[in-house]
Amino acid sequence: MVTQIKTVKELPREELFAPGHRLCAGCGVPVLVRMVLKAIPNAVIVNATGCLEVATTIFPYTSWRVPWVHNAFENAAATAAGIEAAFRILEKKRGIKRPKVVAFGGDGGTFDIGIQALSGALERGHDMLYICYDNEAYMNTGIQRSGATPRGAATTTSPAGKVIPGKLERKKNLIEIAVAHGIKYAATLNPAYPVDMYNKIVKAASVEGPTLLHYFCPCPTGWRSDVDKSIEIARLAVLTRVWPLYENDNGVYRITVPVKTPRPVEEYLKMQGRFRHLLAPENKWLLDQLKQDIEENWNRLLKLVELSQKSS
């Protein structure tokens, strides 16, 4: 049985992610990585190109006290598949205990350039956990729009101009894409809810087969937010229903952190420079579209919960 915790005090003490890395102050990634390595100490990490990769392994230094492999940008899932296959052979031929292969990709490496390799790996059923740390733009190259950037957000390639005030398109739904492959477990994570996060990581890792976690990753540099407000922003993302915390466990959707009455989305937006222009009266039309996205996503999730629980 999978060990679930009730408070952060129960978290394992051992730190397999060493300090001294060069991630920005207030970055959400190290919170995730520390939690993952506490939950899965026998992990082999595959890391798509991105902030996490460049900031933690500057030769001859490394922050990783577990095996770690970087093999370019778009193919973390395919690389993980190869490692998994090798360890299945080594297990059979040499009795070497098979580690858990865990792949990390940012939203660019997952939603955009890596979606093909991810889809292939999920379809083939490799025993691996794929984790997308989503800071909603290409932050490593300097804040460019991705398929995960929410509507209205300003990035360097979707700047808030007079004619076009930020990104005009809606964010993809990664969990539904993953679930469409028939995988056994997928869930969203948020650093403001560490117990929920840890328990979902443990659950995902315990599944034999592909699983996916989607992490809300605050990025003060890209979001133009205060470095000491990352967790507060993350919490507001949940409380405004911008980032619902839920899981799909064997086809059944469940909201893990219910939000009965949402806080106004403006509270979340005004803390971040990338959204601030949406609060100007002339951009209300785009703000309304963003609000509609959030509402539609929430309502669709409620329906999926109801439908899947009824049919299970």
Added chain:
Amino acid sequence: MQKTVISGNEAVALGVKLAKVQVVAAYPITPQTIIVEKIAEYVESGELKARFINVESEHSAMAACIGAAAGGARVFTATSSQGLLYMSEMVFWAGGARLPVVMAVVNRAIAPPWSIWCDHNDALSQRDSGWVQLWVENVQEALDTVIQAYRIAEDERVMLPVMICLDGFLVSHSYEPIEVPSQQLVDSFLPEKTPAPYWIDVTNPRSYGTIASPETYMEFRYELQEAMEGAKRVVKEVDEDWGRLTGRSYGGLIDLYLCDDAEVVAVLIGSWAGDAKEAADIMRSRGVKAGVLRLRSTRPFPAEDLVEALKDVDAVAVVDRSLSPGLPSILLSEVKAALYEHGAKPYVKGFIAGLGGRDVTPQDFVNVFERTLKGFKKGETGKVEWVGLRGVGSGHR
């Protein structure tokens, strides 16, 4: 030794089985597909105890091979042409990461225009990727070279991926009688893969593929170059060892045919060495001492061996089945560079032929020999000529 009649593609697959490859990740593309189909059959029937990953692209095929090789397994993939180009980023990665991946490239022209037929531009486009590149002449050599490739790749003095290049259709789909070595013989030549020396060891965690600053990057590249230099010796040793066991060896880095006393030699890669050798016989029957130098390895480039073989030759014809637009031909430039560096100055003339599967016959090679000798005797420049070019003013025929 057992005799059988099989195609080049089937021979490669058989080599993979005999080499006891552990992970195969592959994607179909003509004219390579039969290799991976055959391997899939071996895996499904239990004849080969391996994991077969049906990846969704060539890029992922090489990514998975890199993951599996880093995981300590003996790995294989195969591709051609567009597939190789799509895979290219990962091809360079495998080379730079010094992983002993082995890949068969069934040579096919690059589009546009769309073509499934043989030329060498696909593999040659990857010549700076850090892979050992070996070119075979026939079906037997394809089988033997797969087995040799693992010995070369996994040698601690090398630790580089190896590409086996075989001509699309001309070798891949040609059925030839060959000798199949016994499993016992192959096992004695190529022991089962152990994870060592470098692999993803959970008890000794390492970081692979880290970022290197300008203070360290060059040293990694220098070591890659040193490994390539070291591979020259290992390619020869392995071929000699194989010869001792089977009676078949291929000259190591270069295959020489009647070059000892030759006045004119054709330099080339691939299966049309057979046509060129026939042409050399015809020339000799007419009293002209012609020979053929088939480069078996283009990376590492066997400059020393090549110069040694050509230093007393009057005229050299370099026949490329590839194009470097604006250069214009790849082997020609490399052969000339090697000769220049070592102070040997035979007359050298370049030819481009057989692109996109255009048929080339022994008679074409007879013409190449004659044209080269004429150019030498008349003191012409070695200007590149296109063999059998139609519809435009051709310099040849």
